[in-house]
Amino acid sequence: MKKRVFSLLLLCFLLLPLLCSCADFSPVKKLYVYNWGEYMSLEGGDDLHVNHEFEAWYEETYGERIEVVYSVFSSNEEMYAKMQNGSSKIDVIVPSEYMVERLIKEDMLIKLDFDIIAAYENTIEERFQEMATAPYCVPYTYGYLGLIYDASLDNSLFDENSEASWRVLWNEIPDGTDLSGQILTFNNSRDAFGIAQFILNHESGAKEDLYVNSTDHARWDEAYELLGQQKDCLQAYVMDEIYNKMEGGAALVAPYYAGDYFTMVSVNENLRFAYPKEGTNFFYDAMCVPKTSKNQIEAQRYINFLLGGTEGESLDIAIGNAEWIGYSSPNVKVTTNLDYLADMTDDEEGYGEEALSILYPEGDIDTLLPMVNAYADWRAEQDEDYDISDYEGEIPTIDLFTADADDFTTYIYQNLDNETLEYANGRWEALKLSSAPAGGIYALTGVIVGVLLLILVAYILVRRYRQKFY
């Protein structure tokens, strides 16, 4: 009897979740968004949840319910692999520039309809609108690679000209400090190779890009060899794992995207940021719609919503999102918005004054910063419901953000042709396959096999010996 009661209970326990799940079977249109991890403000409670805002806005505007299904990837290559295996349930993706090029070349993206994405023309910076990829993608963020390091290294990392070098990732520290085991680098081929290539390009003395987008195998081999030398002093190859390691102080130096530095520094205030002298990578991540998407119209409405150019309400969302992500924004309406700039440079709420020089290193910061500070002072005096249009001071123009571009060396990754790509991937495979020294393990295995053999031999001998007697 008891057993029966128990089995009944068990059955109920098993079926409970089933019953619960039956509740929502109403057909709601689903929009599948596939983005980088930590790349959109999706906070609960009072904070901005972009997708919930979109769902509410969409229902209000089009009288139809839609649900955003959001999932994340951690590298372009991972995203590409997912797209390749035939999963067409993706409506919006946000790959980086070289991956956009590749997807265009492989005819996987639709040409965007700028009647739907009406905000595009007035919001996206002109230099992005002029790019070859422009008809297929809408830039979401952009940025540069830089060095993130622990403040204790403030005096060690810089040479006599107080410049940093990517070489510190090879444990070549100007004052001879030993950092082996404290260094991280990228766990994706393009960025990992990129850093070696910036060094090689700089050291070759060439002004133009000889290495980063080279089709010459010998040049890739050079970079491969350089990366091979790095392996012994590395703690790990990381992508998103970097947050944990840098925030907790488990590693001291790492290269990463400028915008993510702010996330890390908000947890661990002992972190610092620097752009190395060899130059760095200029990248942008852009929203695209795959050809396989079943909801192309809705996807483009989503993109338009994120640009926030249509109504006042939606611009706030674009600004809030840009502030949350902390990357450089290609959206003119956002970057020239004084509230955005004042929020970003705020010591308490934002990322401090360094935010501007890190996010917009090509800009004329000396002119920009006083403008922003003046506005911040003005804002501090206003009540809660101030109106930004009442401000009478100077308002920055977009030119200020690209004024000093010549002083700053940048490289853009281009899509490599198939043959080079295959070669580069092969080199990356080889790099990953080679292991850190594990001689102890091999020796132990040898000993174990030896002991086993000895036992076997002894066993056989003993048996022979015994057989003589029986």
Add this chain to the structure above:
Amino acid sequence: MKAVSRIYMVLIFIFLYAPLLTMVLFSFNEANSLSVFTGFSLQWYRDLFQNEEVLEVLSNTLILAALSSVIATVIGTAAAVGIEKMRSRWLKSAVTTISNMPMMNPDIVTGISMALLFVFAMKLFGMDSIFGFPTVLIAHVTFNLPYVILSVTPKIRQMDRYLPEAALDLGCTPLQSFFKVELPAIMPGVLSGLLMAFTLSLDDFVISYFTTEGDFQTLPIYIFGMTKRTVTPDIYSLSTLLFVAVLLLLILSNVMQGHAERKEQRKIAAQAGARRKKKGVR
């Protein structure tokens, strides 16, 4: 000698429980840190029940585990009955070998072999992505099956062979004889198979990892995504809760088993006593 073995056991148990204890400890941490304990607080438990994403993932996992274990138990029990009755020895061993394969093969091989099948099926029929709930369900049923069969078969062998025949002779249809006579006899095996399948499916990471996609996440996959970045203490508190639930379930089943065994022993003792008495009378 005894002291040495005691100390050794204690050491091993410390080794086995060190990570679990850290997990439990830091789930009560005040700060958002998994290495510095600043003070006792229940805030991560509170956070857990407000985190919609985690709750959805948890319900996904439970639904999947429940469905896959029930399906596997039904198919597996039927299969165990059928396999026992097979005449051809060759067929019998072929079927068992094949169904044991997911148990022998490394998980990663099972996972990718199924992924390849689904990818191919999608290409063949020109379907949209089918990766998600259906594929994970199929995968879970597949790796649960051998465990169910393995736990039911011994009970079938233990069962009195003449029991179903007697039932048939007394006028039961084969189906009736199965449900009224055989099934109750093998029930303990079926239940333990079900429970085994349920927990295996709850715990599986590798196979689900290769057979699902962003849209449908199970708890282990969600945790995997988190360990790529930063694990927040609310996952520790969830794990602690799950652990306590499993612990309770195990204790319960153990107590019940112990109870049943004692009852059985008493019954045997009583029978033996009765027999002795009879002899005495004679």
Add this chain to the structure above:
Amino acid sequence: MNKKRSFLRTAAAYPHMVWSVLFIVVPLLFVLYYALTVENPDGSFSFSFANITALGSESYFPVFIRSICFAVVATVICLLLAYPLAYALTQCKVSSQRMLIMLVMLPMWMNLLIRTYSWMNILETNGVINNFLASIGLPRVQLLGNAAAVILGMVYNFLPYMVLPIYTVMSKIDRRYIEAAADLGCNGWQTMLRVILPLSASGVISGITMVFVPSVSTFYISQKMGNGRFEMIGDTIERQFMSNYDYHMGATLSLVLMVLIIICLAVMNRFGEEDGGVLV
């Protein structure tokens, strides 16, 4: 009548047979198919041994050797830890044995990922152990990201798989054998070596296979505990599927892994049978 009944009975296994063929046999054939083909630029597949030859020419061979070595070391350490433990367990009171063995298995009910992550928290440079060291004024040490950490992760996660079968076999050994050995003049060590060890050999063998198979194919433990510096075969396969998009190479590697494990199992079974034969 009887024949019909038994036919009905066998029919109960049909759904399972269909299921097995569809979702066990066919997928494995696909692994074979992908391993023996390459993708053409236009997306079609053509038959080729390119993947198989790539195994030899590229650096995959060292990865196999590395995985096997790590797995062997982990298995042997598990055995060395588990055997005395199982023996100590059988020496306990019968009533407490059930609880103790449950305590050994209990950590297995926690998710592998969480267990491993918990170890990371303990071992990290800013982790529990290092914080303790720092608080008593000792320098922090790098405990994670070396071969020993990977081995620790494997041993920790798979140790119960070794304890359980050995304990099961050992607890069934008839006490009278041991008493007889003592009566016939064996000392403790001789009893261990001549009686208990041979009688528990089958448990040892199934324990070895149960630890070796997951160790050699793991991909999470080596990534996390080794900081991704020791690539195992599992890592390589995972990368082929999750970021490198080379299903064919991934399938080839899995095929080799599978063959490797089948060989291991066959050898172990052989040993098991032989030893059993000698004993009985």
